[in-house]
Amino acid sequence: MNSNRIKLIDSLRGFSLLGILMANLLIFQYGIWGKDEINIDTLSKLDVFSLQFIKIAFESTFLPIFSLLFGYSLIKLVESIKKRRNKSRWHLxxxxxxxLVIGIIHSTYIWEGDILTFYGxxxxxxxxxxxxxxxTLLIWSAILVVLLGVLSYGENVSDKTEQAEMQQFIEETNNVYANGTYMDILDYRKNAMPPGFEDPIFIFFLLLLSPIFMLPMFLLGMAMAKRQYFINPAQEKRSYLLGWLFFPVGLVLKLLAYKAGLVAYSAIFTxxxxxxxxxxxxxxxxxxxxxFSNKFIFTALESMGKLSLSNYLMxxxxxxxxxxxxxxxxYNHLGVFYSIILGGIIFCIQCGCSILYVRFFRRGLIEHLLRVWTNLSLSGNIRKSAHNHMDNSNLKL
Structure with a gap:
């Protein structure tokens, strides 16, 4: 199966892990809710610039990249299964x-900022x-982008009571995460609930609407896979130049999200x-x-991407x-600028370890366990169906 891997997709997956780490470092240091309530007045000018850089360049951008790659890989998985079996439903x-199981374990016992449960x-x-x-997938993706804009319109206004409750919750969270033991944090994670999330109806609608925000990128990735995009980079090189159109438009919209007079459009632009x-x-x-696919940086990112699940958890x-x-x-002490430096160091170490690992092993441990469960095969490979095996035997005869 490794011989059939698309190297560009693995490299993109490794690249997306860098952006996800950079965005997540705000959560690791300030909390899921605290990262959006950071008091700018307490930060140095360097930290303020670093915070803006992360929010514009990484936040709400690299998770969509990972979503597109997930949709792409899903179609490639279906294609691989169909080569060996008649149906892919139960594999999926x-x-x-x-x-879901990995995500729940991760969010419960390691870190609550998990994305694997969402992907499951x-x-x-x-x-x-x-x-x-x-x-059809492209049409649905475009429709959902428009719907996303409609749902995102409006200024999120909270009264003083709600603001005070959230601030108190953030202060409690900061104290527990900065000073608590593992069991203190585990207990807090299980029992503490941010203000406004006690209402089950609100939670229901949040879960109902949340897929819409990422669904366009999943569907776009699936459409690209069906059209065999990214398989021959040298031949597709000219089409990649469209990136220079999407990049400035997306960048301008994200910059506009922070313009004071456009608060009502902030969520749409973001x-x-x-x-x-x-x-x-x-x-x-x-x-x-x-x-430049033969350059070391792409080899490192490819190795990182092959072990994306293990590296994300690590x-x-x-x-x-x-x-x-x-x-x-x-917690709450390192500063935003130094967290970027830290993220770069962690990522480089992971790249080095991944390069060494893939020289000796085909898959990461977590990747292998997931494949064993998905394919019900100890080797992790997709087994041929009995029907296909009988057909092949008859052909040999």
Whole structure:
């Protein structure tokens, strides 16, 4: 199976892990809710610039990249299964369940900023789209982008009571995560609920609407896979130049999200701009890959991408040990600029370890376990169906 891997996709996946780490470092240091309530007046000018850089260049942009790659890989998985079996439904259901289990374990016992649970749930949302034509997927993706803009319009206004409650919750969270033991943080994570999230109806609608915000990128990735995009980078090089159109448009929209007079459009600019910027990153990266794929940086990113699940989980373990009270205790102390430096160091170390690892092993441990469960095979490979095996035997006779 490794011989059939698309190297550009692996490199893109490695690249997306860099952006996800940079965005997540705000959560590791300030909390899921605290990262959007950082008091700018307490930061140095360098930290203020670094904060703006992360929010514009990374936040709401690299998760869409990962979503597109997830949709792309989902179609390639279906194609691989169909080469060996007649149906892929149960493989995909098991894969979704596997991601859900890993995500729940991750969010419960390691770090609450997990995305794997969301991807496990999204796989079930994507099932009805798997056998649709690429054109249909593109149309649905465009429709949902428009719907996304409609749903995002408006200024999120909270009264003083809600603001005070949220501030108190953030202060409690900061104290527990900065000074608490592992069991203190585990207990707090299980029982503490941010203001406004106690209402089950609100939670229901949040879960119902959340897939819409990322679904366009999943569907776009699926459409690209059906059209065999990214398989021949050298031949597709000219089409990658479109990235230079998406990049500035997405960047301008994200910059506008921070303009004071456009508060009502802030969420629209952030979401839509983030996805357009993500497409720009993907195409520009692909263009560079088509010219310099033999360079060391792309080899490193490819190795990182092959072990994306293991590396994502390892980032959580490393960063919680650095920031939380049961580790080095740098929570809310390191600063935004130095967290970027830290992120670069962590990522480089992971790239080096990944290069060494793939020289000796085909898959990461977590990747292998997920494949074993998905394919019900100890080797992790997709087994041929009995029907296909009998057909092949008859042909030999």
């Amino acid at each position: 259901i098991r894969r979704g369940i596997g991601l 749930l999204m796989l079930f949302v994507l099932l009805p789209f798997i056998h649709r034509k690429a054109k 979401q839509v701009g983030g996805q357009l910027l993500a497409i720009g990153y993907i195409l520009i990266f692909s263009f560079l890959y088509s010219k 980032q959580s373990i490393i960063c919680t040990l650095i920031f939380y009270g049961y580790g080095l205790g740098f």
